[in-house]
Amino acid sequence: MNNGILTRAEAGVYTISFxxxxxKNSITGPMYAALAEALNTAATDPLLRVAVLQGHETIFSAGNDLGDFAKTQTTDSEAPAFPFMRALAAFPKxxxxxxxxxxVGIGTTMLLHCDVVxxxxxxxxxxxxxxxGLCPEAASSLLLPQLxxxxxxxxxxxxxxxxxxxAALDAGLVNKVLPASEVNAYAQAQAAKLAAKPISSLVEIKRLMKSGQQAAVxxxxxxxxxxxRRMLVEPAAKEAFSAFLQKRKPDYSTIRAGLSAIESPLK
Known part of the structure; x- marks a missing residue:
């Protein structure tokens, strides 16, 4: 598989690489589809016990490819990012x-669904x-305050x-900070340790830890x-993407919040 995503299976460890x-490892629609497919493969293949998400030692991911996103932005609930997010939330291993x-963006929020970072x-x-001009995704508005x-x-x-x-280490977002040149190898070594353990125990431990809030996520x-999807077609997002494509700073000074956002912020 290579739509900007590489996969490798070795000794029970499935590595998914940007x-x-x-x-800058920015993510396009085909890349989201490839990520979802990779996670589903890792979830269902009985020979695979652990999965690892990784990037380059200079960058993990710049998040959405804004050029691709601006051209293909949609209000469809089945846009490519959503199956990927659901695959992340449901990943059992x-x-x-x-x-x-x-x-950046989903480059960070996807980490909230990882077990070790x-x-x-x-x-x-x-x-x-x-x-x-958008809101958080990947259940980050729920998981980030908890963390x-x-x-x-x-x-x-x-x-x-x-x-x-x-700061991420202090906040609990990551488990360990290492020199950049050592991180991918360290993660692979830790994954190999997990792959040597009983898969039944690994799956049940994770299920029990996450079962209390899976539905909420x-x-x-x-x-x-x-x-x-609603905010995508509102003035702030349109201004943000226009400014990006025109390579200028966005101007939100004349944009007002909708009445529903002002009157009922907790709905």
Whole structure:
């Protein structure tokens, strides 16, 4: 498989790698489809025990390819990103991530569904949805406050500014920070340790830890998806994407919030 995604199976470990370095591993529609297919393969193949998501030592992923997204943005609930998110949330086996350099947007929110995350000392975690006139996705509006606490999650999402590797470690988003040149190899070694353990125990431990909120995660993904699709066609997002394509700074000064957002913010 290679639509900017490479996969490799070795000794029970299935490695899923971003391989679009010339575009900073930004994710296109075909890449989302390939990621979902890779996760489903890893979930169902009895010979595969552990999966690893990784990028290059200089960058994990710049998130959505905004050029591709601007051309193909859709209000369809089956847009390619959504099956990928659901595959992440439902993945039954241990899922590790090795993250170096920038992890932007879904490059960060996908990590909330991983069981173990190792980061390079050059990692930077950014969720800039607000800068695009959009809302969070991948159930991050639920999972991030649980992980970071409400105030740190609010700061990350409302400002859209990056967290350093050390800040992510302090917040509990990553398990360990290593020199960038060592992260992928370390994650592979840790995955090999897990692959040597009983798969029945690995699956049941993960299921028991996640079962209490699985339904809530899927419901929040649906809720976020509905809001995300609505916001795609609103003035702020249109201005953000126009500014991106025109290579200028967006101007939100004349855009007002819709009455529903002002009157019922907690609905």
């Amino acid at each position: 391989d679009r370095l010339e575009r 241990p899922l590790l991530a090795a993250v170096c350099g920038p992890a 190792y980061a390079g000392d050059n990692a930077a975690f950014t969720m800039p949805f607000v800068n695009l 970071l606490g409400y105030h740190r999650a609010a700061e990350a999402l409302l400002f859209g500014e990056p967290l350093s590797a050390d 899927l419901q929040r993904m649906n809720d976020e998806g509905s809001v995300f």
